[in-house]
Amino acid sequence: MDQKSVWIGTNWKMNKGPAEAIAAARAFSNFHLPEGVRCFLTPPATSLRDVCSVLQDTPVMVGAQNMFWEDSGAWTGEISAPMVAECGASTVLLGHSERRQHFGETDWTVNRKVRAALRHGLRPLICIGDTADEFEFGVSQETLARQTKIALHGVSQEDLGRVVVIYEPVWAIGSAGRPAEAPFVSEIHTKLRGVVQGVVGRNSSVRIPLLYGGSVSQANICDYVALPDVDGVLVGRAGWDPADFIKLVSRVGELVSSKVAA
Numbered sequence: 001m002d003q004k005s006v007w008i009g010t011n012w013k014m015n016k017g018p019a020e021a022i023a024a025a026r027a028f029s030n031f032h033l034p035e036g037v038r039c040f041l042t043p044p045a046t047s048l049r050d051v052c053s054v055l056q057d058t059p060v061m062v063g064a065q066n067m068f069w070e071d072s073g074a075w076t077g078e079i080s081a082p083m084v085a086e087c088g089a090s091t092v093l094l095g096h097s098e099r100r101q102h103f104g105e106t107d108w109t110v111n112r113k114v115r116a117a118l119r120h121g122l123r124p125l126i127c128i129g130d131t132a133d134e135f136e137f138g139v140s141q142e143t144l145a146r147q148t149k150i151a152l153h154g155v156s157q158e159d160l161g162r163v164v165v166i167y168e169p170v171w172a173i174g175s176a177g178r179p180a181e182a183p184f185v186s187e188i189h190t191k192l193r194g195v196v197q198g199v200v201g202r203n204s205s206v207r208i209p210l211l212y213g214g215s216v217s218q219a220n221i222c223d224y225v226a227l228p229d230v231d232g233v234l235v236g237r238a239g240w241d242p243a244d245f246i247k248l249v250s251r252v253g254e255l256v257s258s259k260v261a262a
Protein backbone atom coordinates (compact mmCIF):
# COMPACT_ATOMS: atom_id res chain seq x y z
CA MET A 1 0.00 0.00 0.00
CA ASP A 2 1.34 3.45 -0.83
CA GLN A 3 -0.20 6.88 -0.39
CA LYS A 4 -2.47 6.44 -3.46
CA SER A 5 -5.95 4.86 -3.34
CA VAL A 6 -6.42 1.37 -1.98
CA TRP A 7 -8.80 -0.85 -3.93
CA ILE A 8 -11.24 -3.38 -2.58
CA GLY A 9 -13.71 -5.34 -4.65
CA THR A 10 -15.91 -8.35 -4.29
CA ASN A 11 -16.63 -10.82 -7.05
CA TRP A 12 -20.05 -12.35 -6.53
CA LYS A 13 -19.33 -15.10 -9.08
CA MET A 14 -22.49 -17.10 -9.97
CA ASN A 15 -24.41 -15.92 -6.91
CA LYS A 16 -27.29 -13.47 -6.44
CA GLY A 17 -30.03 -13.27 -9.04
CA PRO A 18 -31.67 -9.86 -9.54
CA ALA A 19 -33.80 -9.84 -6.35
CA GLU A 20 -30.94 -10.79 -4.04
CA ALA A 21 -28.49 -8.58 -5.93
CA ILE A 22 -30.73 -5.52 -5.62
CA ALA A 23 -31.11 -6.13 -1.88
CA ALA A 24 -27.34 -6.50 -1.48
CA ALA A 25 -26.64 -3.39 -3.57
CA ARG A 26 -29.08 -1.37 -1.43
CA ALA A 27 -26.94 -2.21 1.59
CA PHE A 28 -24.10 -0.26 -0.07
CA SER A 29 -26.17 2.67 -1.33
CA ASN A 30 -25.97 4.58 1.97
CA PHE A 31 -22.55 3.34 2.92
CA HIS A 32 -19.93 6.05 3.37
CA LEU A 33 -16.83 4.93 1.51
CA PRO A 34 -13.74 5.76 3.59
CA GLU A 35 -11.35 8.37 2.20
CA GLY A 36 -8.67 6.91 -0.05
CA VAL A 37 -10.58 3.68 -0.73
CA ARG A 38 -11.90 2.63 -4.15
CA CYS A 39 -14.56 -0.03 -4.09
CA PHE A 40 -16.15 -2.26 -6.75
CA LEU A 41 -18.63 -5.12 -7.08
CA THR A 42 -18.96 -7.61 -9.92
CA PRO A 43 -22.48 -9.08 -10.00
CA PRO A 44 -23.57 -11.79 -12.46
CA ALA A 45 -24.63 -10.48 -15.90
CA THR A 46 -28.35 -10.90 -15.19
CA SER A 47 -28.09 -8.60 -12.16
CA LEU A 48 -25.71 -6.06 -13.67
CA ARG A 49 -28.19 -3.46 -14.85
CA ASP A 50 -30.18 -3.51 -11.59
CA VAL A 51 -27.08 -3.22 -9.40
CA CYS A 52 -25.78 -0.37 -11.57
CA SER A 53 -29.01 1.52 -11.20
CA VAL A 54 -29.12 1.08 -7.40
CA LEU A 55 -25.51 2.30 -7.08
CA GLN A 56 -25.47 4.93 -9.83
CA ASP A 57 -25.15 7.92 -7.49
CA THR A 58 -22.59 6.31 -5.23
CA PRO A 59 -18.80 5.97 -5.50
CA VAL A 60 -19.10 2.16 -5.65
CA MET A 61 -18.04 0.95 -9.10
CA VAL A 62 -19.90 -1.90 -10.72
CA GLY A 63 -18.42 -4.32 -13.22
CA ALA A 64 -19.23 -7.38 -15.29
CA GLN A 65 -17.44 -10.68 -14.60
CA ASN A 66 -16.59 -11.29 -18.25
CA MET A 67 -17.44 -10.09 -21.78
CA PHE A 68 -16.66 -10.93 -25.41
CA TRP A 69 -14.36 -8.85 -27.62
CA GLU A 70 -16.71 -8.31 -30.59
CA ASP A 71 -19.32 -5.56 -30.29
CA SER A 72 -22.23 -7.61 -31.67
CA GLY A 73 -23.00 -10.52 -33.97
CA ALA A 74 -23.52 -14.27 -34.01
CA TRP A 75 -21.92 -15.11 -30.67
CA THR A 76 -24.67 -16.98 -28.85
CA GLY A 77 -24.52 -16.65 -25.09
CA GLU A 78 -21.99 -13.84 -25.03
CA ILE A 79 -22.29 -10.22 -23.92
CA SER A 80 -20.24 -7.39 -25.42
CA ALA A 81 -18.42 -4.37 -24.02
CA PRO A 82 -21.06 -1.90 -25.32
CA MET A 83 -23.76 -4.01 -23.65
CA VAL A 84 -21.87 -3.96 -20.36
CA ALA A 85 -21.39 -0.19 -20.67
CA GLU A 86 -25.08 0.33 -21.55
CA CYS A 87 -26.02 -1.41 -18.29
CA GLY A 88 -24.15 1.38 -16.50
CA ALA A 89 -21.07 -0.61 -15.55
CA SER A 90 -17.70 1.10 -15.55
CA THR A 91 -15.46 -1.91 -15.24
CA VAL A 92 -15.09 -5.58 -16.17
CA LEU A 93 -13.23 -8.54 -14.70
CA LEU A 94 -11.21 -10.35 -17.36
CA GLY A 95 -9.18 -13.56 -17.32
CA HIS A 96 -10.42 -14.89 -13.99
CA SER A 97 -8.86 -18.31 -13.39
CA GLU A 98 -12.30 -19.93 -13.29
CA ARG A 99 -12.79 -18.72 -16.87
CA ARG A 100 -9.30 -19.86 -17.89
CA GLN A 101 -9.85 -23.25 -16.22
CA HIS A 102 -13.43 -24.08 -17.23
CA PHE A 103 -14.32 -21.90 -20.22
CA GLY A 104 -11.28 -21.91 -22.49
CA GLU A 105 -10.02 -18.40 -21.71
CA THR A 106 -6.44 -17.98 -22.93
CA ASP A 107 -3.84 -15.21 -22.74
CA TRP A 108 -4.76 -14.33 -26.33
CA THR A 109 -8.52 -14.03 -25.63
CA VAL A 110 -7.80 -11.98 -22.50
CA ASN A 111 -5.75 -9.54 -24.61
CA ARG A 112 -8.57 -9.15 -27.14
CA LYS A 113 -11.06 -8.56 -24.35
CA VAL A 114 -8.81 -6.03 -22.59
CA ARG A 115 -8.51 -3.98 -25.77
CA ALA A 116 -12.25 -4.21 -26.47
CA ALA A 117 -13.09 -3.10 -22.93
CA LEU A 118 -10.77 -0.09 -23.22
CA ARG A 119 -12.23 0.83 -26.62
CA HIS A 120 -15.62 1.13 -24.96
CA GLY A 121 -14.49 3.09 -21.93
CA LEU A 122 -14.52 0.19 -19.48
CA ARG A 123 -11.74 -0.32 -16.95
CA PRO A 124 -10.34 -3.87 -17.31
CA LEU A 125 -9.61 -5.67 -14.04
CA ILE A 126 -7.20 -8.29 -15.37
CA CYS A 127 -6.81 -11.47 -13.33
CA ILE A 128 -3.58 -13.45 -13.55
CA GLY A 129 -2.57 -16.47 -11.50
CA ASP A 130 -0.28 -19.45 -11.18
CA THR A 131 -1.63 -22.99 -10.80
CA ALA A 132 -0.62 -25.30 -7.95
CA ASP A 133 1.72 -27.16 -10.34
CA GLU A 134 3.39 -23.95 -11.51
CA PHE A 135 3.84 -22.94 -7.89
CA GLU A 136 5.33 -26.35 -7.00
CA PHE A 137 7.74 -26.26 -9.94
CA GLY A 138 8.82 -22.73 -9.02
CA VAL A 139 7.70 -21.10 -12.28
CA SER A 140 5.02 -18.77 -10.86
CA GLN A 141 6.95 -15.65 -11.88
CA GLU A 142 7.31 -16.81 -15.48
CA THR A 143 3.59 -17.58 -15.75
CA LEU A 144 2.57 -14.25 -14.26
CA ALA A 145 4.96 -12.28 -16.44
CA ARG A 146 3.67 -14.04 -19.56
CA GLN A 147 0.00 -13.54 -18.66
CA THR A 148 0.58 -9.88 -17.84
CA LYS A 149 2.63 -9.02 -20.91
CA ILE A 150 0.19 -10.72 -23.29
CA ALA A 151 -2.87 -9.17 -21.60
CA LEU A 152 -1.37 -5.69 -21.98
CA HIS A 153 0.08 -6.17 -25.46
CA GLY A 154 -0.86 -3.37 -27.85
CA VAL A 155 -2.50 -1.20 -25.16
CA SER A 156 -1.67 2.49 -25.53
CA GLN A 157 0.12 4.42 -22.81
CA GLU A 158 -3.04 6.40 -22.07
CA ASP A 159 -5.16 3.25 -21.77
CA LEU A 160 -2.58 1.56 -19.53
CA GLY A 161 -3.50 4.23 -17.01
CA ARG A 162 -7.00 2.69 -16.74
CA VAL A 163 -5.95 -0.92 -16.19
CA VAL A 164 -5.87 -2.86 -12.91
CA VAL A 165 -4.00 -6.18 -12.53
CA ILE A 166 -5.08 -8.71 -9.91
CA TYR A 167 -2.81 -11.54 -8.77
CA GLU A 168 -4.99 -14.49 -7.81
CA PRO A 169 -3.05 -17.72 -7.26
CA VAL A 170 -5.32 -20.54 -8.45
CA TRP A 171 -4.25 -22.60 -5.42
CA ALA A 172 -5.50 -19.88 -3.06
CA ILE A 173 -9.02 -19.58 -4.47
CA GLY A 174 -12.19 -21.06 -3.00
CA SER A 175 -12.98 -23.29 -0.04
CA ALA A 176 -10.28 -25.80 -1.07
CA GLY A 177 -7.68 -23.05 -1.47
CA ARG A 178 -5.13 -21.88 1.07
CA PRO A 179 -4.44 -18.17 1.40
CA ALA A 180 -1.02 -17.15 0.09
CA GLU A 181 1.44 -16.12 2.80
CA ALA A 182 1.92 -12.34 2.95
CA PRO A 183 5.73 -12.53 2.40
CA PHE A 184 5.15 -14.62 -0.74
CA VAL A 185 2.57 -12.11 -2.04
CA SER A 186 5.01 -9.32 -1.30
CA GLU A 187 7.76 -11.01 -3.31
CA ILE A 188 5.44 -11.75 -6.23
CA HIS A 189 4.03 -8.20 -6.30
CA THR A 190 7.46 -6.61 -6.19
CA LYS A 191 8.50 -8.67 -9.22
CA LEU A 192 5.15 -7.98 -10.88
CA ARG A 193 5.72 -4.27 -10.35
CA GLY A 194 8.90 -4.66 -12.39
CA VAL A 195 7.00 -6.48 -15.14
CA VAL A 196 4.27 -3.85 -15.46
CA GLN A 197 6.83 -1.06 -15.24
CA GLY A 198 8.63 -2.73 -18.14
CA VAL A 199 5.37 -2.66 -20.12
CA VAL A 200 4.46 0.96 -19.37
CA GLY A 201 8.07 2.15 -19.72
CA ARG A 202 10.62 2.88 -17.02
CA ASN A 203 10.08 6.64 -17.23
CA SER A 204 6.30 6.54 -17.42
CA SER A 205 4.22 8.12 -14.68
CA VAL A 206 1.52 5.45 -15.18
CA ARG A 207 1.24 3.25 -12.09
CA ILE A 208 -0.94 0.19 -12.66
CA PRO A 209 -2.66 -0.85 -9.41
CA LEU A 210 -1.74 -4.41 -8.37
CA LEU A 211 -4.36 -6.22 -6.27
CA TYR A 212 -4.25 -9.59 -4.51
CA GLY A 213 -7.12 -12.11 -4.40
CA GLY A 214 -7.61 -15.63 -3.05
CA SER A 215 -9.14 -16.56 0.33
CA VAL A 216 -8.99 -12.97 1.55
CA SER A 217 -10.80 -12.77 4.90
CA GLN A 218 -11.42 -10.51 7.89
CA ALA A 219 -8.42 -12.17 9.54
CA ASN A 220 -5.85 -11.60 6.79
CA ILE A 221 -7.02 -8.58 4.75
CA CYS A 222 -4.82 -6.07 6.60
CA ASP A 223 -1.73 -8.28 6.18
CA TYR A 224 -2.11 -8.02 2.40
CA VAL A 225 -3.15 -4.39 2.18
CA ALA A 226 -0.22 -3.29 4.33
CA LEU A 227 2.31 -4.70 1.82
CA PRO A 228 4.20 -2.05 -0.15
CA ASP A 229 3.39 -3.32 -3.65
CA VAL A 230 -0.19 -4.36 -2.93
CA ASP A 231 -2.70 -1.69 -3.92
CA GLY A 232 -5.76 -3.55 -2.74
CA VAL A 233 -7.64 -6.83 -2.70
CA LEU A 234 -10.34 -8.75 -4.52
CA VAL A 235 -12.55 -10.70 -2.14
CA GLY A 236 -14.72 -13.72 -2.91
CA ARG A 237 -16.64 -15.69 -0.29
CA ALA A 238 -15.76 -13.37 2.57
CA GLY A 239 -17.46 -10.47 0.78
CA TRP A 240 -20.68 -12.02 -0.47
CA ASP A 241 -22.63 -10.98 2.62
CA PRO A 242 -22.96 -7.18 2.31
CA ALA A 243 -22.48 -6.62 6.06
CA ASP A 244 -19.22 -8.61 5.95
CA PHE A 245 -18.02 -6.72 2.89
CA ILE A 246 -18.77 -3.38 4.55
CA LYS A 247 -16.71 -4.55 7.53
CA LEU A 248 -13.82 -5.43 5.20
CA VAL A 249 -14.03 -2.03 3.49
CA SER A 250 -14.02 -0.34 6.89
CA ARG A 251 -10.92 -2.28 7.95
CA VAL A 252 -9.14 -1.12 4.81
CA GLY A 253 -10.32 2.44 5.48
CA GLU A 254 -8.89 2.32 9.02
CA LEU A 255 -5.58 1.07 7.70
CA VAL A 256 -5.47 3.85 5.10
CA SER A 257 -6.25 6.57 7.64
CA SER A 258 -3.67 5.24 10.12
CA LYS A 259 -1.03 5.34 7.35
CA VAL A 260 -2.01 8.88 6.41
CA ALA A 261 -1.84 9.97 10.06
CA ALA A 262 1.58 8.29 10.60
Ligand SMILES: O=C(COP(=O)(O)O)[C@@H](O)CO
Nearest residue numbers: 011173174214215235236237
Ligand atom coordinates in the same frame (compact mmCIF):
# COMPACT_ATOMS: atom_id res chain seq x y z
O1 LIG B 1 -11.76 -16.05 -7.01
C1 LIG B 1 -11.53 -15.22 -6.17
C2 LIG B 1 -11.20 -15.60 -4.78
O2 LIG B 1 -12.30 -16.20 -4.17
P1 LIG B 1 -12.25 -16.55 -2.61
O3 LIG B 1 -13.59 -17.08 -2.29
O4 LIG B 1 -11.93 -15.26 -1.89
O5 LIG B 1 -11.15 -17.55 -2.41
C3 LIG B 1 -11.58 -13.79 -6.51
O6 LIG B 1 -12.02 -13.57 -7.80
C4 LIG B 1 -12.34 -12.99 -5.58
O7 LIG B 1 -13.68 -13.35 -5.81
